[in-house]
Amino acid sequence: MIISSPSDYRAAAQKRLPPFLFHYIDGGAYAEKTLRRNVDDLADVALRQRVLKDMSQLDTSIELFGEKLSIPVALSPVGLTGMYAQRGEVQAAHAADKKGIPFCMSTVSVCPIEEVAPKLGRPMWFQLYVLKDRGFMKNALERAQAAGCSALVFTVDMPVPGARYRDAHSGMSGPNAAMRRYWQAVTHPHWAWNVGVHGKPHDLGNISKYMGKAVGLEDYMGYLGANFDPSISWKDLEWIREFWKGPMLIKGILDPEDAKDAVRFGADGIIVSNHGGRQLDGVLSSARALPAIADAVKGQIKILADSGVRNGLDVVRMLALGADCTMIGRAFIYALAAAGQDGVSHVLDLFEKEMRVAMTLTSVNKVADITPDLLVQSA
Numbered sequence: 179m180i181i182s183s184p185s186d187y188r189a190a191a192q193k194r195l196p197p198f199l200f201h202y203i204d205g206g207a208y209a210e211k212t213l214r215r216n217v218d219d220l221a222d223v224a225l226r227q228r229v230l231k232d233m234s235q236l237d238t239s240i241e242l243f244g245e246k247l248s249i250p251v252a253l254s255p256v257g258l259t260g261m262y263a264q265r266g267e268v269q270a271a272h273a274a275d276k277k278g279i280p281f282c283m284s285t286v287s288v289c290p291i292e293e294v295a296p297k298l299g300r301p302m303w304f305q306l307y308v309l310k311d312r313g314f315m316k317n318a319l320e321r322a323q324a325a326g327c328s329a330l331v332f333t334v335d336m337p338v339p340g341a342r343y344r345d346a347h348s349g350m351s352g353p354n355a356a357m358r359r360y361w362q363a364v365t366h367p368h369w370a371w372n373v374g375v376h377g378k379p380h381d382l383g384n385i386s387k388y389m390g391k392a393v394g395l396e397d398y399m400g401y402l403g404a405n406f407d408p409s410i411s412w413k414d415l416e417w418i419r420e421f422w423k424g425p426m427l428i429k430g431i432l433d434p435e436d437a438k439d440a441v442r443f444g445a446d447g448i449i450v451s452n453h454g455g456r457q458l459d460g461v462l463s464s465a466r467a468l469p470a471i472a473d474a475v476k477g478q479i480k481i482l483a484d485s486g487v488r489n490g491l492d493v494v495r496m497l498a499l500g501a502d503c504t505m506i507g508r509a510f511i512y513a514l515a516a517a518g519q520d521g522v523s524h525v526l527d528l529f530e531k532e533m534r535v536a537m538t539l540t541s542v543n544k545v546a547d548i549t550p551d552l553l554v555q556s557a
């Protein structure tokens with residue numbers, strides 16, 4: 179199968195993964211309107227083509243929280259990454275590291291913080307969910323800090339899980355025999371694709387470390403199901419601030435008023451996101467929400483944005499709409515599932531190549547010049 183664009187990896191991932199996992203990654207909430215709008219609204223953003231400026235010295239790098247990024251892209255936190263490829267968090271983190279961009283580890287990772295962070299040439303970021311079990315949160319923050327994680331991504335759009343119909347149909351919503359077998363296989367040290375290997379699987383790293391015992395997928399689903407916390411408020415963020423001294427980003431902002439609150443609270447950045455259309459269907463796409471948020475924040479803190487970014491041109495579009503940096507979820511996960519670390523490296527190289535084309539044809543030779551000035555009304 180020919181892979182010539184980031185989107186080709188979606189079909190490749192579908193071939194490789196069991197259906198319940200492919201649909202878990204690919205799907206969204208309810209009728210999946212927001213999931214589709216994330217992609218479509220971004221693809222509809224028209225840019226001004228400008229020509230005949232010398233673009234031979236183009237620079238795609240940025241600086242963010244004192245770190246240099248070779249392209250304005252970071253890997254979004256994706257739960258169960260180690261289910262899509264063996265030791266998937268390690269593989270994705272290595273690819274990000276090689277590219278010179280941050281990998282953000284999800285709370286809900288198969289590999290624990292301590293397995294991934296020390297192997298990297300640059301610090302990784304850590305993502306935290308609010309759980310009723312504050313002991314877990316405190317433990318995770320202390321471990322992330324001890325492992326040298328450079329930024330905390332605090333996800334606030336999951337006080338309750340979104341209704342994902344595809345998961346109910348595919349069998350992902352509840353433990354079942356197929357899932358159990360796959361979990362056994364993918365987390366087994368001698369795992370091979372589509373081969374059921376029997377033996378003791380690895381456990382769910384970050385949660386197992388906290389509980390002091392091996393936690394498998396079923397235990398985890400039960401634990402998480404009982405631990406979503408609808409009481410989450412800005413007070414919880416103050417509590418987290420006591421334990422986290424580095425840069426803190428609030429992920430899941432979609433409204434200018436919440437963005438202003440994040441500035442007032444003292445966040446170092448926000449991530450404009452609707453969780454890739456996986457939470458409340460019908461909310462604005464990130465592309466549509468972003469300009470008003472950028473206007474409200476007015477450069478006071480960093481704005482990152484994800485949900486719908488599928489290629490390097492989308493990165494330029496998101497930046498033109500007001501983001502300082504983008505993040506990608508499915509775009510790297512499909513590649514990881516299809517081709518492991520090499521797939522993620524390839525997709526990140528494609529992103530850079532496409533960014534360069536977009537910057538050349540809009541005549542901007544540095545990322546700071548990608549501003550709303552690049553936007554043009556289409557029809």
Ligand code: FNR
Nearest residue numbers: 203254255256257284333453454485486506507508
């Ligand atoms: C996610 N996302 C997510 N977010 C988070 O803060 N913690 C998590 O554990 C997860 N888990 C997760 C699993 C899967 C399979 C997906 C697809 C997404 C959301 C993720 O960080 C990001 O916001 C979206 O993926 C962005 O949308 P795109 O790039 O996938 O369109």
